[in-house]
Amino acid sequence: xxxxxxxxxxxxxxxxxxxxxxxxxxxxxxxxxxxxxxxxxxxxxxxxxxxxxxxxxxxxxxxxxxxxxxxxxxxxxxxxxxxxxxxxxxxxxxxxxxxxxxxxxxxxx
Amino acid sequence: xxxxxxxxxxxxxxxxxxxxxxxxxxxxxxxxxxxxxxxxxxxxxxxxxxxxxxxxxxxxxxxxxxxxxxxxxxxxxxxxxxxxxxxxxxxxxxxxxxxxxxxxxxxxxxxxxxxxxxx
Numbered sequence: 456x457x458x459x460x461x462x463x464x465x466x467x468x469x470x471x472x473x474x475x476x477x478x479x480x481x482x483x484x485x486x487x488x489x490x491x492x493x494x495x496x497x498x499x500x501x502x503x504x505x506x507x508x509x510x511x512x513x514x515x516x517x518x519x520x521x522x523x524x525x526x527x528x529x530x531x532x533x534x535x536x537x538x539x540x541x542x543x544x545x546x547x548x549x550x551x552x553x554x555x556x557x558x559x560x561x562x563x564x
Numbered sequence: 565x566x567x568x569x570x571x572x573x574x575x576x577x578x579x580x581x582x583x584x585x586x587x588x589x590x591x592x593x594x595x596x597x598x599x600x601x602x603x604x605x606x607x608x609x610x611x612x613x614x615x616x617x618x619x620x621x622x623x624x625x626x627x628x629x630x631x632x633x634x635x636x637x638x639x640x641x642x643x644x645x646x647x648x649x650x651x652x653x654x655x656x657x658x659x660x661x662x663x664x665x666x667x668x669x670x671x672x673x674x675x676x677x678x679x680x681x682x683x
Contacts, residue, residue, distance in 0.1 A: 498654055500674070548663055550595070550663060551609055
């Protein structure tokens, strides 16, 4: 079983829509959680950390459910520029991050 | 301030050849890592370093060597290239331990990647 699993999508949404997707992880000892964004054929970039109480960064909201071992990302008022692959990242220690294969979001005009 | 610089951007190797992928950062980051990314799979950690002179193995270290003689440089050596090593390789650096979700942490800064094909 993969340590981090994501629905690959793609999620095709119109501009202005809300899109949400989850990521499940298998290691119950995981301590830190992140969402990275990766544009086509580019390097990943940190989108946001995910805190236990949930957190928002502008149009992006991340939630953590430790009991069910998943994290979620919700994007409100989608923009064309939100089209990307979103990587779920989980770690049980400071140095060895586990990346999911990514969820692709395509926002159409 | 160039960030993380990887060279080359593209490389084709024949099976059995060796080569070194270069990675340099100018942000004085202590923490550096090498990942490979294959279709349908997440990034997988090859080796990482927590400072000059200190390296450790990641998830998929076989066939690769690293060294960290300076804070700035973290080269990845392929000892004898195999077709299974065809992949996109990313180098990353961080000022904090990358697994710590500190407020204001920028997480990893990744290089732009090296696309390696082994034939």
